[in-house]
Amino acid sequence: xxxxxxxxxxxxxxxxxxxxxxxxxxxxxxxxxxxxxxxxxxxxxxxxxxxxxxxxxxxxxxxxxxxxxxxxxxxxxxxxxxxxxxxxxxxxxxxxxxxxxxxxxxxxxxxxxxxxxxxxxxxxxxxxxxxxxxxxxxxxxxxxxxxxxxxxxxxxxxxxxxxxxxxxxxxxxxxxxxxxxxxxxxxxxxxxxxxxxxxxxxxxxxxxxxxxxxxxxxxxxxxxxxxxxxxxxxxxxxxxxxxxxxxxxxxxxxxxxxxxxxxxxxxxxxxxxxxxxxxxxxxxxxxxxxxxxxxxxxxxxxxxxxxxxxxxxxxxxxxxxxxxxxxxxxxx
Amino acid sequence: xxxxxxxxxxxxxxxxxxxxxxxxxxxxxxxxxxxxxxxxxxxxxxxxxxxxxxxxxxxxxxxxxxxxxxxxxxxxxxxxxxxxxxxxxxxxxxxxxxxxxxxxxxxxxxxxxxxxxxxxxxxxxxxxxxxxxxxxxxxxxxxxxxxxxxxxxxxxxxxxxxxxxxxxxxxxxxxxxxxxxxxxxxxxxxxxxxxxxxxxxxxxxxxxxxxxxxxxxxxxxxxxxxxxx
Numbered sequence: 001x002x003x004x005x006x007x008x009x010x011x012x013x014x015x016x017x018x019x020x021x022x023x024x025x026x027x028x029x030x031x032x033x034x035x036x037x038x039x040x041x042x043x044x045x046x047x048x049x050x051x052x053x054x055x056x057x058x059x060x061x062x063x064x065x066x067x068x069x070x071x072x073x074x075x076x077x078x079x080x081x082x083x084x085x086x087x088x089x090x091x092x093x094x095x096x097x098x099x100x101x102x103x104x105x106x107x108x109x110x111x112x113x114x115x116x117x118x119x120x121x122x123x124x125x126x127x128x129x130x131x132x133x134x135x136x137x138x139x140x141x142x143x144x145x146x147x148x149x150x151x152x153x154x155x156x157x158x159x160x161x162x163x164x165x166x167x168x169x170x171x172x173x174x175x176x177x178x179x180x181x182x183x184x185x186x187x188x189x190x191x192x193x194x195x196x197x198x199x200x201x202x203x204x205x206x207x208x209x210x211x212x213x214x215x216x217x218x219x220x221x222x223x224x225x226x227x228x229x230x231x232x233x234x235x236x237x238x239x240x241x242x243x244x245x246x247x248x249x250x251x252x253x254x255x256x257x258x259x260x261x262x263x264x265x266x267x268x269x270x271x272x273x274x275x276x277x278x279x280x281x282x283x284x285x286x287x288x289x290x291x292x293x294x295x296x297x298x299x300x301x302x303x304x305x306x307x308x309x310x311x312x313x314x315x316x317x318x319x320x321x322x323x324x325x326x327x328x329x330x331x332x
Numbered sequence: 333x334x335x336x337x338x339x340x341x342x343x344x345x346x347x348x349x350x351x352x353x354x355x356x357x358x359x360x361x362x363x364x365x366x367x368x369x370x371x372x373x374x375x376x377x378x379x380x381x382x383x384x385x386x387x388x389x390x391x392x393x394x395x396x397x398x399x400x401x402x403x404x405x406x407x408x409x410x411x412x413x414x415x416x417x418x419x420x421x422x423x424x425x426x427x428x429x430x431x432x433x434x435x436x437x438x439x440x441x442x443x444x445x446x447x448x449x450x451x452x453x454x455x456x457x458x459x460x461x462x463x464x465x466x467x468x469x470x471x472x473x474x475x476x477x478x479x480x481x482x483x484x485x486x487x488x489x490x491x492x493x494x495x496x497x498x499x500x501x502x503x504x505x506x507x508x509x510x511x512x513x514x515x516x517x518x519x520x521x522x523x524x525x526x527x528x529x530x531x532x533x534x535x536x537x538x539x540x541x542x543x544x545x546x547x548x549x550x551x552x553x554x555x556x557x558x559x560x561x
Contacts, residue, residue: 050453075455085450089468089543098464099454132545148454158453 001026001188002047002156007056009042009212016042018212020056024205026155029182029189031199034209035235040192043209044158047190048077060156075099078149078157078187082164084141086133092118092144093129099152110151117147120181139170146178150185159191163198175201196236200224200246208232221247225327244323250289250303251282253322254312259300277302280314290319335521338514346503346522353499354526356417356492357485360424365478368429372436372474373462382437389430397423397491405495420489420497427488428481435477439470468543475538479531486527490519500526 002024009017017039024030032040045051047058049070058065065073086095093114100110115125121143133141142162149157163171163178175198182189193199199206200220207217216223216232224240224247227233237243278301280289293301299316339346375382395403404419413419443466451461467474493501500519507516544551 048453050449071455071457073455074453079450079453081446081449081453083444083446083449085444085446087447087451087465087469088545089465090545098456102455102460132551134545134548135551 001028001061002030002190003057003059003062004043004047005057005059007043007046007058008054009039009046009051010054015212017046017053020207020209020212020214022207022214022217024188024190026188027186028204029191029202030205030207031203032190032192032207032209033194033196033199033203033235034215035194038209039212040194040207040209041160042212044160044190044192047156048074048079048158050074075102075152076154076156078152078154080142080145080149080157080159080162082161084133084138084145084165086141086144086148088133090132091129092131092133092136095133095144096148096151098148103152105152113151114147117150118144120150120184121147122177123147139166139174142166142174143177146181150181150187155188157187157189159189161192161194164193164195171198178202196243197246200243208235210235221326227328241323241327245287245290245319246285248286248319248322249282250280250284250286250301250314253286253314253318254282254303255315255318256312257315259313259315279304281306282311286319286322289314290316335514335517339518339522342518346500346518349498349500349502349519350522350526352497353486353489353501353523356420356489356497356499357424357482357530360421360485361428361478361482363421364425364428364432364481367425368432368477368481369436369474371429372433373440373467375433376437376440382441386430386434386437389433392426393430397427397488398494400426401491401495415496417497419495420492420499423492424485424489428485431477431480431484432474433477435473435480436470439473440466443469469546471541471543472538472546475534475541479534479538482530482534483527486523486530490523 004023005021007017007020008015020039020043022030032043034040042051046053047060047065049065053066060077068076086092087098090098093111096114096117097105097107097110100113101107115129118125118128123140123143128136128140128144133144136144142165145162149159163174166174179202191202193202203220205218206220206223208215208223210231215235216228218226221244223232224236224244227236227240233240278289278292278296278298280292280301280303282303282305289301293299293316301314302310303312303314305311371385375385400423401419404423405414408414408419408422447465447469448461451465456464489497489499490501490504493499493505500523503515503519503522507513507519539547
């Protein structure tokens with residue numbers, strides 16, 4: 001879907017981006033991760049030509065973007081920035097309809113779409129369409145920012161630290177929301193972030209940047225479990241193995257083997273625990289499951305499907321064993 | 333009291349002069365909005381040019397009005413307009429530049445860079461960006477400049493009576509020449525009153541032109557009304 005080949009950007013004597021190449025498949029979220037000044041935002045902005053590349057090619061759907069007129073290109077790509085940049089003189093509806101209006105869409109069609117998009121981002125159209133940006137909270141503004149970027153149904157979305165300015169609690173919520181929206185609209189998304197947890201949560205693939213170059217490109221699990229250099233290992237953090245928990249679901253470690261009865265970790269009050277085993281769903285992420293098990297002093301949980309039918313056990317030992325599967329033990 | 337009686341008895345003359353006065357100011361400020369806003373926008377992205385243009389406009393502002401009117405007589409008499417309305421309008425037009433250019437360029441260059449980035453990133457051309465986003469957002473500050481220019485011009489236009497442009501300044505000049513305090517005061521009072529009135533009227537216009545989304549108080553009261561009705 002997006003193919004980037006040998007992309008370079010020089011600002012005077014400074015090389016901001018050096019020989020960057022990677023591909024993103026249709027419908028994937030690719031996170032460009034890295035510390036400040038590593039070239040990730042410059043790379044992003046070269047895709048919709050807010051910044052002109054010094055050399056290299058960018059293809060979207062096989063088409064070299066340098067052949068397209070810069071304004072046409074920008075209108076065909078959704079763009080979301082950290083500061084949102086909603087136009088304060090326009091209502092929510094007018095903000096969402098900016099690109100459709102620029103493209104000369106029929107007004108009634110675009111206004112109808114604005115209402116639908118508000119529902120997609122979980123805001124009540126009746127309540128919000130006629131509001132102005134100054135009347136919205138930061139989280140609401142960024143939802144509108146996402147809706148605005150989706151308005152003309154672009155196949156590609158570029159997001160520059162979109163949730164960076166939102167408080168941690170609402171950030172989790174809006175990240176989950178965005179994953180849900182992404183499943184619904186199936187866009188190809190390039191997402192700049194400096195937050196490893198965000199990358200692990202959002203990404204189908206990650207490009208880790210350092211000094212203008214891609215240090216490693218792969219799945220979140222590749223970077224966490226099999227970093228290819230000391231920089232990657234350090235950047236992903238000393239707890240990178242633990243971060244793999246986020247990527248795993250209860251279903252990944254489901255076991256049919258029944259635990260030995262009443263086997264409790266020392267210190268638990270076996271009387272209560274025996275009657276109240278933790279019950280999890282197959283989709284629950286293992287970070288939460290493990291945390292709850294540790295909190296309860298239990299070493300296994302029951303797993304029920306959505307209809308409440310028992311389907312297996314989740315053992316603490318299996319979780320720990322799963323964590324260290326397929327890891328590169330030492331780096332250089 | 334005598335002054336008030338004078339104003340009452342000469343209502344016709346005063347309203348004629350008032351009309352002349354406002355017409356000169358309106359033409360001058362009207363033209364100055366066109367040029368001042370354009371120049372202000374044009375220089376807002378070029379800090380060096382902006383410094384020079386603002387310095388030049390500030391110099392214009394420091395020329396005493398009597399001197400400027402005097403200077404224009406020999407220049408404009410080349411084309412037969414040495415005295416009268418034309419030099420008056422030109423002088424007032426020049427005086428109106430600084431407040432309008434300065435406020436416009438300040439407003440445009442202080443616009444949140446995120447708005448500009450979003451607008452460009454969404455594929456707006458420069459013209460669309462100005463028309464749809466930057467100028468509407470800049471309206472309150474631009475209008476504040478226009479109000480300042482108007483009030484200054486209403487005062488300076490009184491001097492234009494010396495070069496035969498008419499207006500309420502004529503009353504003041506005659507008052508001085510004839511040692512007639514009534515006429516002098518009548519001219520001065522009416523000028524002050526219309527300066528204040530024009531400022532208020534333009535403030536109303538400013539509020540009218542300011543996009544709703546930029547005025548939190550107005551929005552809050554508007555929403556209250558929606559709830560109560």
